Amino acid sequence: xxxxxxxAIVGQxxxxxxxxxxxxxxxxxxxxxxxxxxxxxxxxxxxxxxLCEDIIRLNGYFxxxxxxxxxxxxxxxxxxxxxxxxxxxxDAKYAQTFDKLVDILKKYDIRYFFxxxxxxxxxxxxxxxxxxxxxxxxxxxIGVPKTIxxxxxxxxxxxxxxxxxKYISVVMQEILRDTAVYTVKAVTIVEIMGRDAGWLTxxxxxxxxxxxxxxxxxxxxxxxxxxxxFFADLKRILAEKPNVVVAxxxxxxxxxxxxxxxxxxxxxxxxxxxxxxxxxxxxxxxAVKDKLGIKVRSIELNLPQRCxxxxxxxxxxxxxxxxxxxxxxxxxxxxxxEMMVILRDNDGAGExxxxxxxxxxxxxxxxxxxxxxxxxxxxxxxxxTDECLKYILPLVNGESYPEYKNGxxxxxxx
Amino acid sequence: xxxxxxxAIVGQxxxxxxxxxxxxxxxxxxxxxxxxxxxxxxxxxxxxxxLCEDIIRLNGYFxxxxxxxxxxxxxxxxxxxxxxxxxxxxDAKYAQTFDKLVDILKKYDIRYFFxxxxxxxxxxxxxxxxxxxxxxxxxxxIGVPKTIxxxxxxxxxxxxxxxxxKYISVVMQEILRDTAVYTVKAVTIVEIMGRDAGWLTxxxxxxxxxxxxxxxxxxxxxxxxxxxxFFADLKRILAEKPNVVVAxxxxxxxxxxxxxxxxxxxxxxxxxxxxxxxxxxxxxxxAVKDKLGIKVRSIELNLPQRCxxxxxxxxxxxxxxxxxxxxxxxxxxxxxxEMMVILRDNDGAGExxxxxxxxxxxxxxxxxxxxxxxxxxxxxxxxxTDECLKYILPLVNGESYPEYKNGxxxxxxx
Numbered sequence: 001x002x003x004x005x006x007x008a009i010v011g012q013x014x015x016x017x018x019x020x021x022x023x024x025x026x027x028x029x030x031x032x033x034x035x036x037x038x039x040x041x042x043x044x045x046x047x048x049x050x051l052c053e054d055i056i057r058l059n060g061y062f063x064x065x066x067x068x069x070x071x072x073x074x075x076x077x078x079x080x081x082x083x084x085x086x087x088x089x090x091d092a093k094y095a096q097t098f099d100k101l102v103d104i105l106k107k108y109d110i111r112y113f114f115x116x117x118x119x120x121x122x123x124x125x126x127x128x129x130x131x132x133x134x135x136x137x138x139x140x141x142i143g144v145p146k147t148i149x150x151x152x153x154x155x156x157x158x159x160x161x162x163x164x165x166k167y168i169s170v171v172m173q174e175i176l177r178d179t180a181v182y183t184v185k186a187v188t189i190v191e192i193m194g195r196d197a198g199w200l201t202x203x204x205x206x207x208x209x210x211x212x213x214x215x216x217x218x219x220x221x222x223x224x225x226x227x228x229x230f231f232a233d234l235k236r237i238l239a240e241k242p243n244v245v246v247a248x249x250x251x252x253x254x255x256x257x258x259x260x261x262x263x264x265x266x267x268x269x270x271x272x273x274x275x276x277x278x279x280x281x282x283x284x285x286x287a288v289k290d291k292l293g294i295k296v297r298s299i300e301l302n303l304p305q306r307c308x309x310x311x312x313x314x315x316x317x318x319x320x321x322x323x324x325x326x327x328x329x330x331x332x333x334x335x336x337x338e339m340m341v342i343l344r345d346n347d348g349a350g351e352x353x354x355x356x357x358x359x360x361x362x363x364x365x366x367x368x369x370x371x372x373x374x375x376x377x378x379x380x381x382x383x384x385t386d387e388c389l390k391y392i393l394p395l396v397n398g399e400s401y402p403e404y405k406n407g408x409x410x411x412x413x414x
Numbered sequence: 415x416x417x418x419x420x421x422a423i424v425g426q427x428x429x430x431x432x433x434x435x436x437x438x439x440x441x442x443x444x445x446x447x448x449x450x451x452x453x454x455x456x457x458x459x460x461x462x463x464x465l466c467e468d469i470i471r472l473n474g475y476f477x478x479x480x481x482x483x484x485x486x487x488x489x490x491x492x493x494x495x496x497x498x499x500x501x502x503x504x505d506a507k508y509a510q511t512f513d514k515l516v517d518i519l520k521k522y523d524i525r526y527f528f529x530x531x532x533x534x535x536x537x538x539x540x541x542x543x544x545x546x547x548x549x550x551x552x553x554x555x556i557g558v559p560k561t562i563x564x565x566x567x568x569x570x571x572x573x574x575x576x577x578x579x580k581y582i583s584v585v586m587q588e589i590l591r592d593t594a595v596y597t598v599k600a601v602t603i604v605e606i607m608g609r610d611a612g613w614l615t616x617x618x619x620x621x622x623x624x625x626x627x628x629x630x631x632x633x634x635x636x637x638x639x640x641x642x643x644f645f646a647d648l649k650r651i652l653a654e655k656p657n658v659v660v661a662x663x664x665x666x667x668x669x670x671x672x673x674x675x676x677x678x679x680x681x682x683x684x685x686x687x688x689x690x691x692x693x694x695x696x697x698x699x700x701a702v703k704d705k706l707g708i709k710v711r712s713i714e715l716n717l718p719q720r721c722x723x724x725x726x727x728x729x730x731x732x733x734x735x736x737x738x739x740x741x742x743x744x745x746x747x748x749x750x751x752e753m754m755v756i757l758r759d760n761d762g763a764g765e766x767x768x769x770x771x772x773x774x775x776x777x778x779x780x781x782x783x784x785x786x787x788x789x790x791x792x793x794x795x796x797x798x799t800d801e802c803l804k805y806i807l808p809l810v811n812g813e814s815y816p817e818y819k820n821g822x823x824x825x826x827x828x
Contacts, residue, residue: 012595045595045597076591076594080594082597083596169822171724174489174718177488178489178490178720178721179717181426181430181459181495182494183496297717302713303588304588307592308585310584310588310724313821315821393820394821396821401813404812404813407729407807408626411587411591411626
């Protein structure tokens, strides 16, 4: 097979994570090592930047390899991000938009297109690769997954999840100590990101399989939330010990489909039609205060969950870099219209964790959600199983720390 | 001078911090090294535990010095805490309560009493030392300061402040990157702990004196908050750049004394009569959404500010240990009814930061608040001065990390 020669471009899209720049570093490293890629360009703010030719040549920034190391440990998206959904075939703007994109790609002789993002970003990869294929422009288009939510199908887990899970599980260890210092009865509700899938909330319970404390109750959006059962569980635990810690997903719903946090929110919807959520913890805090009249506090872990590079998972950062580099290698070998995946090498039964990189048809992946499976949630629906925690545990292994100067972290800037 | 011989007891009181266990470790270490202290006891949950003889002998736990190292890096209060305010002289229960305390102290032959805590805990030290002195029981009673709020007078800064400031300034660096990835206009409001004093909120701006990003607007409770000026500042900055980050203290007040967060809260009051606050960020978020109609998010940094041992300030952890040890040395030399203080050795003008430990009359300290001084806040009241940041910067220097096992931090447990 003759390798395609030309330039490459990389973009970042969707919500930032602590690991998306590690994947960017992996793509850049792979491209700079490649025998068939001349220049590696970066689009600013994803396809938004590409559409207005806001493009920078990246090679010059990384002749010094220590700059790549710094980029690996920098949170958020160094190239900027966007939430643009490209038009569907049925849309009047379809041909116009994609013609424009292809014109720009041709102008820069771009033959390799890498797009790092979550579920919605894979939609962009699917559409662009379909259009270029149907219109005879030879370009390899590969999606590289990124989402703290761990909700993409086809991959054992997503780059970015491990670092978010690491922050959540570490902070939960600290919160469990903090809330245990008083003897007065109190309930602490910790709200964790996860609109549809409860992977991050599940990770808050990791202490349980490590001989460390863990939250008493853990509620995921995969199971309908029952207020009466919640209060029954709370009362039972409060009879045994003064301090109860509850972990809840932001996307928790009642059996009738109403969000637990809905009462305190308007009906805002984001560009992809997702309901905007917040306030699940607050809603439960008010309910507990109202019904039990005891000390109660809610903690929304909020943005640090997705950008806490100061305590990232080393496993995640290395894999995020590795999968970016593997994307370039796959593209060189002619792979296109695929998303990179991470496959677990063994089931961890007595063996150390290891993983390999692969890829799969993007059309099978885009716009689908991978939920926490039934057997990862206990029967009563108020905690996760040991099997679930053993799946997550290797993904938070190792600590990735940034460099510090004068007490503050030093991050990469273009 | 003849040294007093006997046992010692130590307790922790008030809100937990990431450094209060380092001070406990310092006291234990000092006591175990002491020539005149036979046993070092710990009271569980502060004076609450002392009053019901919930006391443990600590020596046995720390024969292996690595256990002290682990304790130094463990968040919250390993001995437990309380918020009990001892009765005043005018109170009917005064004599009864203090007689009981002294009986227990005599029973265990306790001649050294160390109490680690904040403003309210120094009140306990002042009352107990006065009572024992007036009633002829020879005991050295010393307070060791602890508060993330940095609002005790007489000391250059308080143990615990540096680690909270470290977490806040590090997370702020991450939030500033995270919120900068999109090009759509957006306001992010970060609510930081500080009921009366704005020291922690000020520390969110440290990037500015390190060539790193910093929040655009910083509002402390020391200055009345003006909603019109806030919106004028917001609009001016939004005209220049798409993403504005605002740091606000939880205790922010309008000129008429109303709390900015009051609207979203009930009128709850804690045991010391402090108004319970939360929701300053949320209140401002709603105001911005209402008035400007743009994307806005509020982030309450919440509990991790006071318990994030995973990224503590090494300067703070070392000083917190040092001041605990120094408390024992001072007591051995006959000091009593005093609070330990940290004094800055030089003003930092070109010289590296260093500090020494001292002590001062507890009656001058208890129940007073050290505010951020006027010259540390800019004229418009919407940011802090470089002088303020240069005061804070050395206190966040160095990184203290706990040990990890299986990806989770390993903390000390009795």
